[in-house]
Amino acid sequence: MTRPRRVGVLALQGDFREHLAALRACEVEGVPIRLARDLDAVDALILPGGESTTMERLMEPSLRQAIGLRTQAGMPVMGTCAGMILMAKRVEDGRGDQQPLGLMDIDVRRNAYGRQVDSFEAEVESDAIGGSGPAVFIRAPQVTEHGPEVVPLASHAGQEVAMVQGKRLALAFHPELTPDRRWHQYFLSLDGERR
Amino acid sequence: MTLMAELTPNSEDRRGTWKVKAGLAEMLKGGVIMDVVTAEQAKIAEDAGAVAVMALERVPADIRKEGGVARMSDPGLITAIIDAVTIPVMAKCRIGHFVEAQVCRSSAAAAISGRRCGASRKARR
Numbered sequence: 001m002t003r004p005r006r007v008g009v010l011a012l013q014g015d016f017r018e019h020l021a022a023l024r025a026c027e028v029e030g031v032p033i034r035l036a037r038d039l040d041a042v043d044a045l046i047l048p049g050g051e052s053t054t055m056e057r058l059m060e061p062s063l064r065q066a067i068g069l070r071t072q073a074g075m076p077v078m079g080t081c082a083g084m085i086l087m088a089k090r091v092e093d094g095r096g097d098q099q100p101l102g103l104m105d106i107d108v109r110r111n112a113y114g115r116q117v118d119s120f121e122a123e124v125e126s127d128a129i130g131g132s133g134p135a136v137f138i139r140a141p142q143v144t145e146h147g148p149e150v151v152p153l154a155s156h157a158g159q160e161v162a163m164v165q166g167k168r169l170a171l172a173f174h175p176e177l178t179p180d181r182r183w184h185q186y187f188l189s190l191d192g193e194r195r
Numbered sequence: 196m197t198l199m200a201e202l203t204p205n206s207e208d209r210r211g212t213w214k215v216k217a218g219l220a221e222m223l224k225g226g227v228i229m230d231v232v233t234a235e236q237a238k239i240a241e242d243a244g245a246v247a248v249m250a251l252e253r254v255p256a257d258i259r260k261e262g263g264v265a266r267m268s269d270p271g272l273i274t275a276i277i278d279a280v281t282i283p284v285m286a287k288c289r290i291g292h293f294v295e296a297q298v299c300r301s302s303a304a305a306a307i308s309g310r311r312c313g314a315s316r317k318a319r320r
Contacts, residue, residue: 013225013246015218049222050246051282057244082222095241095281110281116305119215120208138218139283139305157208177218 003188004076008033008042012058014050014082018176022184036066044076044191047083049138049174052110053095055086064101071103076167078187079103084170085110085141092144104165105147112142112159124173126154126162129182135161135173142172167191219283219305223247230254232272234279247283247305250276267295273302 009019011032023030023046031042039045045067047055071077079087088100088108100108113119116139124135135156143160146152153169154162161172162183167190175183226246231237237248250268258265267288277284283305288295290309299307 011225015221015224017224018221050224051222051226053241053282054226054244054246093281115277115303116215116219116283117300117303118210119219120210121212121214122208136214136218138215138222174218177214177221 003028004042004044004191005029006031006042007044007046007188008039009046009048010055010059010083011048012050013054014048015174015176016046016048016050018174019046019048019080022176022181025181026184026188028188033063035060036062039063039066039070044188045070045078046187047077047079047086048176049081049083052082052085052091052100053098055082056099067101068103071101071168074167076169076187076191077103078169078171078184080171080174080176081138081140084108084143084172087168087170088143104163104168104170105150106143106163106165106170107145108141109144110141111139113137113140115139122156122173124154124156124161128153128162128164128186129180133175133180133182134178135175136177137161137173140172143170164190216306223283228285231276234272234275237276237280237284241280241282245282247285248276248280249285249287250304251287265289267292267299270298270302273299273304277303 006029008031009016020030085108086101087103088106089102090107091098092109119138123132125132150163150165152160152163169187223246228247229240229245230251231248240248250273252266252268268286273286285306286299286304296307
């Protein structure tokens, strides 16, 4: 397997432009994904930050299905903040009718740190990025439970804030809002050689 | 309503920075922020896929119709709307009225903006 050359970013709503810019900085082509057929052209997918309820409503059933099938077939997926909520198996504290994509064996609680006044910036340390890096937590979610195949990569204030399951990476914070590209580089390394 | 954070971040964490404020706006891009005056309307907006709601005392069209001035939202209304939805709730206060802005913040509104408090066009005429 090689490093992904074209990476899709779910572009229904949220900060997908920041992810596309981060991919450019990593010298990888980013492709906005709005419809199921857009997925054909990419070898990896990023689910950006935004409002998870809105993204769920804007996602066509065919795209939802295609993301599930491609992920099962081994496509690497990264979710940041709302993207992490979309990747979860179950959402607590959200709306009763929220149906996440269930790409990872994690349960997620929305707005776990409180409201916007409680949003914060912090330094998060992880072997995945070879040290400590800036992280922006905005109305961030929290993983309340995870299955045995899920490997925690970083924790902050006693909470696991980054985890990986196979080629699927979930981050509670926004690496795309910082100039540090190591989390994106780590994601790109999941399907090939580390650069 | 959960005013206090259930998880306490480290003391060296930086809150209220430009990055977390501008970052919230980044997350709302490509979405619709709906003006609402009741918790029921806020729910309808969330069901329809709004990324946020703006809790207003009256919407501009009603101010035009009825006359009068644009005022801050009722703090009780802001908290009722926050309790009704999971998306961010914004509030407005009169420009330059810092205490009103502080009341909005204490009501845990996600974002606060200024409202022109001059009489509406119709009232001026």
